[in-house]
Amino acid sequence: MPSRLAGSTPAGLKLASPKLAGQPVIAGGGLAGLSVALHMDGPCIVLTPTPLGTDTASSLAQGGIAAALGPGDSPALHAADTLAAGAGLCDPDVVRAMTEAAPNAVQQLADWGVAFDRRTDGSFDLHLEAAHSHPRIAHGWGDRSGAAIMDALIRRIRETPRITVLEGASLEAVHAPEGRVEGVWIRHGGHDSYLPTGACVIASGGVGALYTEATSPRGNTGRGLAVAIRAGAALGDMEFVQFHPTALDTGRAGQRPLISEAVRGAGAVLIDETGARFTEELAPRDVVARAIAAHRRAGHRVFLDARLALGAKFAAHFPGITQVCRAEGIDPATMPIPVAPAVHYHMGGIAVDGHGRSTLAGLWACGEAACTGLHGANRLASNSLLEAFVTGRNVAGDIANHPLSTTHSPALSPPTLHQPPLHQHGDVGRLMSAEAGLLRDEAGLTRLLNALAPRVATDDHALIGALIAQAAWRRRESRGSHWRSDFPQTGLPQRFRQGPETMAALCRMSEEFV
Structure with missing residues (x-):
């Protein structure tokens, strides 16, 4: 049954x-x-x-x-x-x-x-x-x-x-x-x-x-x-917030196909448009993602090249990736795959x-x-x-x-549902990517908090974005997936929790946070 x-x-x-x-x-x-x-x-x-x-x-x-x-x-x-x-x-x-x-x-x-x-x-x-x-x-x-x-x-x-x-x-x-x-x-x-x-x-x-x-x-x-x-x-x-180093660079916003880490594990290398390698492919994700982002900011395009490591065997090993690449006009067996970091895991x-x-x-x-x-x-x-x-x-x-x-x-x-209609604003994604992405600093996080905090009572997207921003603002160090350009050193290990009192403070636009 x-x-x-x-x-x-x-x-x-x-x-x-x-x-x-x-x-x-x-x-x-x-x-x-x-x-x-x-x-x-x-x-x-x-x-x-x-x-x-x-x-x-x-x-x-x-x-x-x-x-x-x-x-x-x-x-x-x-x-x-x-x-x-x-x-x-x-x-x-x-x-x-x-x-x-x-x-x-x-x-x-x-x-x-x-x-x-x-x-x-x-x-x-x-x-x-x-x-x-x-x-x-x-x-x-x-x-x-x-x-x-x-x-x-x-x-x-x-x-x-x-x-x-x-x-x-x-x-x-x-x-x-x-x-x-x-x-x-x-x-x-x-x-x-x-x-x-x-x-x-x-x-x-x-x-x-x-x-x-x-x-x-x-x-x-x-x-x-x-x-x-x-x-x-x-x-x-x-x-x-973890960024995966190698999402397929489609040139479009929104959900992007993933190019699995297993492709690099099978020997594929990261190159730029000149064919030069510029980072260690099997370093931790945050390290590789920042290296790719920095190379792109310097004006380069980045590709994952599996031609020597896999070539004609690519489709047998990675049929799903082959399918999404071909849908974008890319044959991974004979062409480098354009990649860029994208948010992958929280x-x-x-x-x-x-x-x-x-x-x-x-x-x-x-x-x-x-x-x-x-x-x-x-x-x-x-x-x-x-x-x-x-x-x-x-x-x-x-x-x-x-x-x-x-x-x-x-x-x-x-019981009565004591919750107002939740209005969701379309600019949250742009703000999050601009100010709480791979590289963060106090000025950007403050701008993000000032933009999102007034909305947290009526917008779940703004609430979660503001909580990410507030925690990132508070962590004045660089560690793992969190990288502060104004605090590049690593401090003493500590973990932060946020409860309803944090949400209430954001609603009040407390000076403690912004």
């Missing part, structure tokens, strides 16, 4: 439905959200604004999942690479737990039907990516690993009758009047409905679409983070502990929407799908251990 898939009609959700009231609500249809749902041992509801499996960063992921699966490798070596990339801000306990869980996670996904690519002896075909000391990236469908994983999990979701999927539905707000979740508002088919529940999981992805050029889906604007902080939860590490998010619990009772977060401490100031390549799956599993286990949090009597009538 398949899972219940509700379409985009408003009749899909009722206030006092005995079947839905009290069930955990999972906001997000990517790998993290599906992992929570599949690891639950009881009924739950998955909200996805688009048809299941579409418009998610998980489905777009190319590289795969990092895990110590090959000879000579170990979770300890994987942890050491993760800590090094994180530039002093990773939580070592979280890193240790995640890297130790990685081999089992890959095996569990394989057992669930994920078609990982294998060698002739049946072992995992492992790729090498930047800042990894060993080949440890398990991948599927060539360079379409995220799609391979999501395909298997969506099939499993559809075969699980206890999971209700509401397509065309989004989380609008969380009701937590006494510091504990009591229910959620859901927009479904153009109508807002209230659902009593004591357990909400935000797995809604990152913030990349707040910038003009990003590899992220257009829906990744940090909306789940805005819902969380408006309800009373704290956010962490908001200033750390290390910050809803501050959670090792169980995925936020600072608001009854609210959990996982995947890119969460700030777990795994990534520190700069995510190591291919740790994101790993984190999404494992943290989803952890959240499901924690909810199962807190049965009272999911047992809730339906209210006789929904």
Whole structure:
């Protein structure tokens, strides 16, 4: 019997439905959200604004999942690479737990039907990516690993009758009047409905679409983070926005195709229009991204050249990348690929502990929407799908251990939604890219705060942008993905949290921040 898939009609959700009231609500249809749902041992509801499996960063992921699966490798070596990339801000306990869980996670996904690519002896075909000391990236469908994983999990979701999927539905707000979740508002088919529940999981992805050029889906604007902080939860590490060095340079604004780090791992080199190399291709992402940006500012174009390393074998190794390149008139086997940095991942998010619990009772977060401490100031390549799956599993286990949090009597009538209509201004992307991009300084961040802070009460995009700007303004050093041209040195390691009091201060345009 398949899972219940509700379409985009408003009749899909009722206030006092005995079947839905009290069930955990999972906001997000990517790998993290599906992992929570599949690891639950009881009924739950998955909200996805688009048809299941579409418009998610998980489905777009190319590289795969990092895990110590090959000879000579170990979770300890994987942890050491993760800590090094994180530039002093990773939580070592979280890193240790995640890297130790990685081999089992890959095996569990394989057992669930994920078609990982294998060698002739049946072992995992492992790729090498930047800042990894060993080949440890398990991948599927060539360079379409995220799609391979999501395909298997969506099939499993559809075969699980206890999971209700509401397509065309989004989380609008969380009701937590006494510091504990009591229910959620859901927009479904153009109508807002209230659902009593004591357990909400935000797995809604990152913030990349707040910038003009990003590899992220257009829906990744940090909306789940805005819902969380408006309800009373704290956010962490908001200033750390990772730029991928090699997005396809289409010359257009908006979502850009990714040229996977695995292409450089396979031997491709970065050159300019003269054919000269100018940086170390397998350095950490922030280093390579800044090198490319600096070379472009100096008037050069930048290309990823795989002609010698792969040539005619490129399409067999990277069929998805070949397809998107050919759509732009580029044959990677015979032509260099034009590339430029683009926003790719957010290390910050809803501050959670090792169980995925936020600072608001009854609210959990996982995947890119969460700030777990795994990534520190700069995510190591291919740790994101790993984190999404494992943290989803952890959240499901924690909810199962807190049965009272999911047992809730339906209210006789929904509480009032004390939230004004959220107006979103089209210039946020331009402002974010100009002032909170790869290179930042006090003057630019101050301009950004002055532009966005007056809007935060009525605009979720402005709220998240202002929180990123405020955290970046406060961090007067350069570390990992956060680079201040006016403070190029690295200071003492410290992590910042922002809660509702920060949002209130932004609303007041406090002199402390601007």
